[in-house]
Amino acid sequence: MNPGRSSSGGGGASTEGKLRNGKNFITNKLDVHSETQSESQQLQRQHVDISTKMGRNQHKKAENTRNQNASPLTGDRSSLSAREQGLMENECDELTESGFRRWIIRKFCELKEHVLTQCKETTNHEKRFDKMLMRIDNLERNISELMEMKTTIREVHEVCTSFNSQTDQAEERISEVEDQLNEIKREDKIREKWVKRNEQSLQGICDYVKRPNLCLIGVPECDEENESKLENILQDIIQENFSNLARRDNTQLQVIQRPPQRYSSRRATPRHIIVRFTRVEMKEKILREAREKGQVTHKGKPIRLTADLSAETLQARREWGPIFNILKEKNFQSRISYPAKLSFINERKIKFFVNRQVLRDFITTRPALQELLKEALYIERNN
Structure with a gap:
């Protein structure tokens, strides 16, 4: 058993020498990569310490295994010879050293890859950090722009509020003006009604004043004409055309004259002669006789006798003409x-x-009369 112990002791010494050589190898390798970052160096040292501890533990386990194999309690190991045990220990030592070296190299490669990966990740993190900084700058600019926009929107809102208030005031004023215009229109309508009524009243008064008047149209004018000469002209016309009226001494004449000169003296037609009788019946008799005779003359020249009417009344009488003629033909005893x-x-x-x-309202309920006057009323409506 003593030779076995000595051999095991020599194997332990050789193993410790190999461990020292492994430490020197790792130290040399770490010195080659001493230019790396501080964090990677610390990681390398930590991994080296771990590997050293693991190597020592493996060495202790190998010694324990050899001691157990060399103990007298195991019957199989006691039967082996010292030479065979030495060969096995040397073989185990060689296998342990080569495996340890491979493990160290593998761990170093993993550590190197890890460091490179960390460097790449650090570079990526730096790029991401730069991007984040750029984004933060953009966000700050956007926030400042948003604040400016918010301020602008607030100002625009205030301006819009001011405009709305001004618009409301303008609408109120417009509403007041519209009310005033409606009131003015209503007053204008009332005024128009009063004016129309006054015009009708004035026209009625004018027609009433002119009702006894007789108008002689087409009688030539002479020099130095006066009322007596005009009265003689009227007597001559009555004697020439209405002999039965000439036998009466009193013609009930009140005033006879020509209207004032309104146009040039070179006018082609003479001015009318206006005769005013004291009674309307005398004018009506003369007009009746003139209608019965058909043509009235003065010294052989044709003249016309009409009632002295205003222009509006004459126009209204002319408009009744077509309807008057139709009714007269159908024996309706029409009169104006x-x-x-x-x-x-x-x-x-x-x-x-x-x-x-x-008249239109009257004939709507009388189809026969409506059919009779339809054409005349249609012509008047178009005119």
């Missing part, structure tokens, strides 16, 4: 009474119409 009223007999009653609209 003073100043411009149409009258005719319908259903044994005398109907009076002051304008065409009243």
Whole structure:
């Protein structure tokens, strides 16, 4: 047993020498990579310490194994010879040293790869950090722009609020103006009604004043004409055309004259002669006789006798003309009474119409009369 112990002791010494050689190898390798970063150097030292401890533990385990193999309690080991044990120990020592070297090289390669990976990750982290810084700068710029936009939006909102208030005030003023305009329009309508009513009243007064007047159209003018000469002209016309009226001494004449000169003295037609009688009946008799005779003359030249009417009344009487003629042909006993009223007999009653609209309303419920006057009313409506 003593030779075995001595051999085991020599093997332990050789193993320790190999461990020292391994440490020197690792130290030399670490010196070659001394230019790496401080963090990687610390990691390398930690791994070297771990590997050294693991080598020592393996060495102790190998010694224990050899001691157990050399103990007298194991029957198989006691039967082996000292030579065989020495060969086995040398073989185990060689295998342990080669495995340890491979383990050290593998761990170193892993450590190197780990360091390179960490360097790459550090570079990537730096790039990411730069990108994050750029993003932070962009975010800060965006935030500043957003704050400016917020300020601008607030100012715009204030301006819009001011505009809205001004718009509301303008709408209120417009509403007030519209109310005033509506009131003015309403007053204008009332005023127009009053004006129209006053015009009608004035026209009625004018027609009433002119009702006894007779108008002689086409009588030539002479020099130094006066009222007596005009009265003689009227007597001559009555004697020439209305002999039955000439037998009466009193013609009930009130005023006779020509209207004032309104146009040039070179006008082609003479001015009318206006005769005013004291009674309307005398004018009506003369006009009736003139209608019965058909043509009235003065010294052989044709003249016309008409009632002295305003321009509006004459226009209204002219507009009744087509309807008057149709009703006269159909024996409706139509008449145009003073100043411009149409009258005719319908259903044994005398109907009076002051304008065409009243006549249209009247014939809507009388189809026969509507068919008769349809064409005349259509022409008047187009005109």
